[in-house]
Amino acid sequence: MADLKSNFIGIKSPNPFWLASAPPTDKEYNVRRAFEAGWGGVVWKTLGSEGPPIVNINGPRYGAIWGADRRLLGLNNLELITDRPLETNLREIKAVKRDYPDRAMIVSLMVPCEEDAWRAILPHVEETGADGIELNFGCPHGMAERGMGAAVGQVPEYIEMVTRWCKQYTRMPVIVKLTPNITDIRKPAEAAMRGGADAVSLINTINSITSVDLDIFAPEPTIDGKGAHGGYCGPAVKPIALNMVAEIARSAETAKLPISGIGGITNWRDAAEFMALGAGNVQVCTAVMTYGFKIVDELISGLSQWMDEKGVTSVDQIVGRAVPNTSDWKDLNLNYIAKAVIDQDKCIKCGRCYAACEDTSHQAIAMSEDRVFTVKDEECVACNMCLNTCPVEGCITLEQMAVGEVDPRTGKEVVAEHGDWTTHPNNPSCLTLQ
Amino acid sequence: MTHSSATNGIVANRVSPQQLADNFSDLHGPLDDHEAQVAADRCYFCYDAPCTTACPTEIDIPLFIRQITTGTPEAAAKTIFSQNILGGMCARVCPTETLCEEVCVRETAEGKPVRIGELQRYATDKLVVKGEHPFTRAASTGKTVAVLGAGPAGLSCAHRLAMLGHGVTVYDTRPKAGGLNEYGIASYKSTDNFAQAEVEWLLSIGGITMQCGASAELADLQARHDAVFLGIGLGGVNSLRAEGEDKDNVTDAVSFIADLRQADDLSKLPIGRRVVVIGGGMTAVDAAVQAKLLGAQEVSMVYRRGKENMSASEFEQELATSKGVHLIYNAAPLRVTGNGSVAGVEFGYTQTVDGKLEQTGETFSIAADQVFKAIGQTLLNVPEGLMIEGGKIAVSDTGATSVKGVWAGGDCASGGDDLTVTAVAEGRDAALDIHASLSR
Incomplete structure (x- = not known):
């Protein structure tokens, strides 16, 4: 069986599954239960400076988006960093780490953007025996209004500065958690790297309003008639997170920067995908908030089985495996020709592919009187929309045309050579080069 | 005196009142909001949906189910009623397993169709139970139509004619309106006097006069009205x-x-x-x-x-x-x-x-x-002069009989299965043809 042991920037854990800094890691009670359930590590919910703790709202903190059967697809939260005294958290962190020495204990931090504030808190954290710290530069609401969280994460210079302070004042590894609420994720990652960060973790939550109460005309969740944007997470944000992880992993400047992947990871497959795109480990929150700690059993069994099937013996061997295949659009092979094929035995004749293709795509599906749906190869551009709307998995597939065959749509022979936009005759800049 | 199942002869009171109440309660209880959402979620919103094609009244089923999922069952009800004004009763009595649900693609895929009948009941109950009528009458045309028979065909025809602005008088020999909905359906399929509630709700469109317990002669009706619709069912x-x-x-x-x-x-x-x-x-x-x-x-x-x-x-x-x-x-x-x-x-x-x-x-x-x-029913008391075909009143696709100005639909007319939903479709279509004829 595959060995799931993880060593992320020198922090060891029995598996690469950590709980992200969030409500599930807010206190000793939760974290002990998470460790008993089998989680490899936790990032303790963000601590603030000494003194009176912050206060949370007492109305609804979460908003949600649901799919079929009310399956939670996206979660929006208005919760702030821990609202418990610093001393209590530190005492609990120390106790838990003492009892679970094999698990990763990372402490998330967010203090004012002043050198003294960071210098003051770091020794206290170090004293707990924690394995590392994560700098919360991502929290998009509340704390950002006070010049912390995303307010720091959106300014690369601040990221670099604070990271440098932390590296200066502690021996612990420093992970910088990035906000996705920026235009180019590589800039803050580069800043963290310049500041000496050992790793980045991403993504934090995305600014969001989940819905609007149409009776009182206020965003939801609504607190006494008003709503504020929150941070969006859960399965819905996974594609955004995957891209941002890949952007950092395949950028020459940050290619060597370790990444802890976060964003909608719900099952082993999601975890494997993040790792394939360059994440050294992953952090989970919404999935446990939806289903409880027990999902880690499936994460472990699924990843192990897949690794065994792939003949892979350690998680390091899968990290970044998909990075070389992640390219720019201009490098995609325009000579690759595929056509959609509908398996008539699997087809249940719902006609959704037809509606999608006929109404919105390329009019490349024919419908007979008796509801037999077939692809018109002479029209099909293999856009994949039929496959994406088909309710039956595996019913519609895209099949590559063989070299030498003639594409009935273009009348051109399929060639073996790679041909992309950079060399395409229609590309004006390509013409310039000639 | 109390009897048991084993008491000889034909006697009453074989089971306890409580047991009787249980036995004759709703065969399928109504879906609650959550059950309806779960059931509606399963609809794939098929293109040119097979369920709609299979429905004799061609209700836009994917649309009404989508309207349920988006929290507007009242709109769903209107979608249903616009095609089938007795959609409430049909939701209870339709053999959906041989109509819409039989061809549901999820029946093909998993052997478990979307619960279309129950969802239809969920939606239609929202309006019928509230007593809200979703349609209004067009301006009066000054024309009048007689409808003979207050069963599904007659009521459907009367409602559509009234909606189009015609004045309608419905005659039925029985004391209550509803036809087989009132007299011919198993009690556990239509509980709580639903048939009468539905008739009352249907009539709230206005413009329909009911003459129950009254017989009428075709010749007389022809003389007094601009058109006549026969929905007399099978009396024998x-x-x-x-x-x-x-x-x-x-x-x-x-x-x-x-x-x-x-x-x-x-x-x-x-x-x-x-x-x-x-x-x-x-x-x-x-x-x-x-x-x-x-x-x-x-x-x-x-x-x-x-x-x-x-x-x-x-x-x-x-x-x-x-x-x-x-x-x-x-x-x-x-x-x-x-x-x-x-x-x-x-x-x-x-x-x-x-x-x-x-x-x-x-x-x-x-x-x-x-x-x-229970070996079948036959047509009785057919007015003279009407052409008969296969034991039923011969009608065109739109319900016109061989006699000018007379239409027929439902079980008494040729074509289609003897189902409530078929009768509703025939009554509706005849109304549209009558309207076209009267508008010429």
């Missing part, structure tokens, strides 16, 4: 053509079903200890199941052909067996025995040879103190 019942059929306690299943529906107190309704129902349609099932529910000890339903030929659906057959009805196939009645009153029925086994039903020569007898005949 086929006979067994078996010896001894005239013995006491051999009656029509339709009368039994009507008596049941009209009974104020089911505990006063007598039922035999041993009941035999002869026939293979929905009427036979409704009679057999209800005999069992009233407390009969043994109920046999005997059909002269095989299971596959039975017009009662698979679902109806399973319902009957689940209630304890003994289904016997391939047996035809030879004679009814007994001295004055029925004591038993002798059957001969049948087989089909070269497409013809024959006796095999083997016989058997079933003891019975009550026999219900």
Whole structure:
């Protein structure tokens, strides 16, 4: 069986599954239960400076988006960093780490953007025996209004500065958690790297309003008639997170920067995908908030089985495996020709592919009187929309045309050579080069 | 006096009042909001959906289900009613397993269709129970139409005509409107006096005058109105053509079903200890199941052909067996025995040879103190001058009879199955044709 042991920037854990800094890691009670359930590590919910703790709202903190059967697809939260005294958290962190020495204990931090504030808190954290710290530069609401969280994460210079302070004042590894609420994720990652960060973790939550109460005309969740944007997470944000992880992993400047992947990871497959795109480990929150700690059993069994099937013996061997295949659009092979094929035995004749293709795509599906749906190869551009709307998995597939065959749509022979936009005759800049 | 299932003869009060209430409660209780959401979530919103095509009234089923999922069941109800004004009753009595649900792509995919009938009930109940009527009448056309028969066809026709601005008078010989919805449907399919509530709701469009308990002559109606629609149903019942059929306690299943529906107190309704129902349609099932529910000890339903030929659906057959009805196939009645009153029925086994039903020569007898005949209904009291085709009033696709100015629809008219939903479609389409004719 595959060995799931993880060593992320020198922090060891029995598996690469950590709980992200969030409500599930807010206190000793939760974290002990998470460790008993089998989680490899936790990032303790963000601590603030000494003194009176912050206060949370007492109305609804979460908003949600649901799919079929009310399956939670996206979660929006208005919760702030821990609202418990610093001393209590530190005492609990120390106790838990003492009892679970094999698990990763990372402490998330967010203090004012002043050198003294960071210098003051770091020794206290170090004293707990924690394995590392994560700098919360991502929290998009509340704390950002006070010049912390995303307010720091959106300014690369601040990221670099604070990271440098932390590296200066502690021996612990420093992970910088990035906000996705920026235009180019590589800039803050580069800043963290310049500041000496050992790793980045991403993504934090995305600014969001989940819905609007149409009776009182206020965003939801609504607190006494008003709503504020929150941070969006859960399965819905996974594609955004995957891209941002890949952007950092395949950028020459940050290619060597370790990444802890976060964003909608719900099952082993999601975890494997993040790792394939360059994440050294992953952090989970919404999935446990939806289903409880027990999902880690499936994460472990699924990843192990897949690794065994792939003949892979350690998680390091899968990290970044998909990075070389992640390219720019201009490098995609325009000579690759595929056509959609509908398996008539699997087809249940719902006609959704037809509606999608006929109404919105390329009019490349024919419908007979008796509801037999077939692809018109002479029209099909293999856009994949039929496959994406088909309710039956595996019913519609895209099949590559063989070299030498003639594409009935273009009348051109399929060639073996790679041909992309950079060399395409229609590309004006390509013409310039000639 | 209290009796049990084992009490001899035909007696009332075989089961406790509580048990009776349970037995005759809704076959399918209404879906609550959550159940409706879960059920509606399963609809794939098919293109040119097979369910809609399979519905005789062509309700836009994917649309109404989508309207349920988006929290607007009232809009869903309007989608249904715009095609089928008796969508509430149809949701209860349609054999969906042989119509919309049979062709649902999820039946194809998983053997479990979307629960279309129950979702239709969920949506339509929202409006009917609230008493909200979603349609308004067009300006009066000054034309009047007579509708003969207040059953599904007649009511559907009347409503559409009223909506289009015509004045409608509906005549029915029975004291209550509704036709088979009121008199011919198993009680557990339409509880809480729904048929009357639905009629009242339907009439709230206005412009319809009801003349129940009144008979009318076609010639007179033709003279007094601009058009006439006949929705008179099938008034006659086929006979067994078996010896001894005239013995006491051999009656029509339709009368039994009507008596049941009209009974104020089911505990006063007598039922035999041993009941035999002869026939293979929905009427036979409704009679057999209800005999069992009233407390009969043994109920046999005997059909002269095989299971596959039975017009009662698979679902109806399973319902009957689940209630304890003994289904016997391939047996035809030879004679009814007994001295004055029925004591038993002798059957001969049948087989089909070269497409013809024959006796095999083997016989058997079933003891019975009550026999219900459910072997089909026939057209009675057809006004003179109308062309008849296959025992029914001959009509065009839009319900026009051979006589100018007279339309017909529902069970009395040719074409289509004898189903409530088919009658509704025919009544509606005839109304549209009448409207077109009157607008010329």
